[in-house]
Every structure is written in structure tokens, then in C-alpha cells.
Amino acid sequence: MTVTRCSIRARADSCLPPILQKNAGYDPLASYDPIVLVAQSSNLMVVHPSLPVNSVQELVAYAKANPGKVNFSSGGIGVLPHLIGEWFKSAASIDIVHVPYRGGGPSINDLLAGQVQMTFEGTSVLLPLIRSGTLRALATTSATRIAELPNLPTMIESGFPGFVSTSWTGLLAPARTPGEVIDRLNTQMNEGLRSAELESALAKLSNQPLGGTPHDFTQLIKSDIGKWAPIVKGLGLKPD
Known part of the structure; x- marks a missing residue:
């Protein structure tokens, strides 16, 4: 055997x-x-509710009007949310600033506190915060919309072809x-x-x-x- x-x-x-x-x-x-x-899950783009944007395109326009003033968090240098954020920064040709933390927990905590304005993170982590209105979701990075948030557009639908x-x-x-x-x-x-x-x-x-x-x-x-x-x-x- x-x-x-x-x-x-x-x-x-x-x-x-x-x-x-x-x-x-x-x-x-x-x-x-x-x-x-075996399985896959999506990552979501979320912003603090104080940021005056309701879509990815509005975020891009806001960032272009306010270069260097939008910060995005992640759990550290080189982790997936960091790389997705940098990909978005390059694809949108905007000046947003990466703020690395020592782990995903502190990253999300400072986003909730409004110390940073946006992040990318997994659906299971963000879903309760989105449903409670604590964070605002702008897009999913999956190829198609997700069942948990059927009205949330994909990054592709938001004007970023191939952003999966x-x-x-x-x-x-x-x-x-x-x-x-x-x-x-x-x-x-x-x-x-x-x-x-x-x-x-x-x-x-x-x-x-x-x-x-x-x-x-x-x-x-x-x-x-x-x-x-x-x-x-x-x-x-x-x-x-």
C-alpha cells in the first residue's frame, strides 16, 4: 500500500x-x-464611511483630486491586501499611501477608527462589518459577484478589466x-x-x-x- x-x-x-x-x-x-x-473566497475593497465615495470610480476621482491623502492599510509589507492595493494604485494611476500593520487585526481596527481610509481584505472578515454599516464595500475582486453581497459590483464591472x-x-x-x-x-x-x-x-x-x-x-x-x-x-x- x-x-x-x-x-x-x-x-x-x-x-x-x-x-x-x-x-x-x-x-x-x-x-x-x-x-x-478545493475552494476560493473573494477579497473586498472597503472604505471608512467618512470617505465621501460610494463606488470605485468615485474613489478614483477623489484620490486624484486629493493625491497622497488616501491611506490604505494591510497586515504588513508583502501580504496579499498590500499587493492588491498596490495593483489598484497602479491600475488607477492614483497616489494612495500604504500603511502596513503587524497583522490584519490592527489594520482593520485602525480602519474602523478612521485612522486609514481603505483596505482590501477577505469576505469572511469584512462581511459582518459591512452588514452593520461600520464599513462601506465598493467592490469585490472576484470574477463575478458574490452571493453574500449580490448588489456589490466586481472590480471588472467598476472599470478595471482583469482585476481578479x-x-x-x-x-x-x-x-x-x-x-x-x-x-x-x-x-x-x-x-x-x-x-x-x-x-x-x-x-x-x-x-x-x-x-x-x-x-x-x-x-x-x-x-x-x-x-x-x-x-x-x-x-x-x-x-x-
């Missing part, structure tokens, strides 16, 4: 450290054999795992991901089940590396 040890890795775990660190200890493509994408960034979770095996093992695990996982019970459990975490082939997963990893590496380079963030 062959026993294969697999690991679950979110995108920030598997793609960003090798871009940001010289000695991350692994290569997201060479060190693992992708099995299947989701947080995914996937199952990987150690590199050079036999192909028949990968295929069997992929089949079993896809069957499980079609269950209503799992879909319901994931929905409670603002996640949607994915599935697909190992090739699909590999292409997504390559796409994310291709997306974030130029942004990291453009920021001058050199591997530690």
Missing part, C-alpha cells in the same frame, strides 16, 4: 513567500504536485508522487466537493467549492506567480 502525505496550502502560503524570500524552503511548482483546487484576485485553498502532494495516486485523489476530492453538505460548510466561511483537474490547479499557480512577481519587483521588494 502506498501512503501519500498531502498538504493544504492557501495561495498566500504557496505563491508569495518564494517571491519575497530568497530561502522560502520550497518552490510552489517544483516542490509539489497539485491535486485539486481570489484567495484559494488547494490540495497538493509532494513532488514526484505517482500519477495514479494524484488521479485517484483528484477523483475522490471532486466527488466530495459536489456534496451539498460540504458546499454548505464552505459557504459559512464565505468560500465556494471549486474542484477541477491537476492541470487547472497548476495553471492557477503559474498565473498567480505571473501576476504578483512583477508587482513585487515594481515595488522594489527584494527577497530577504
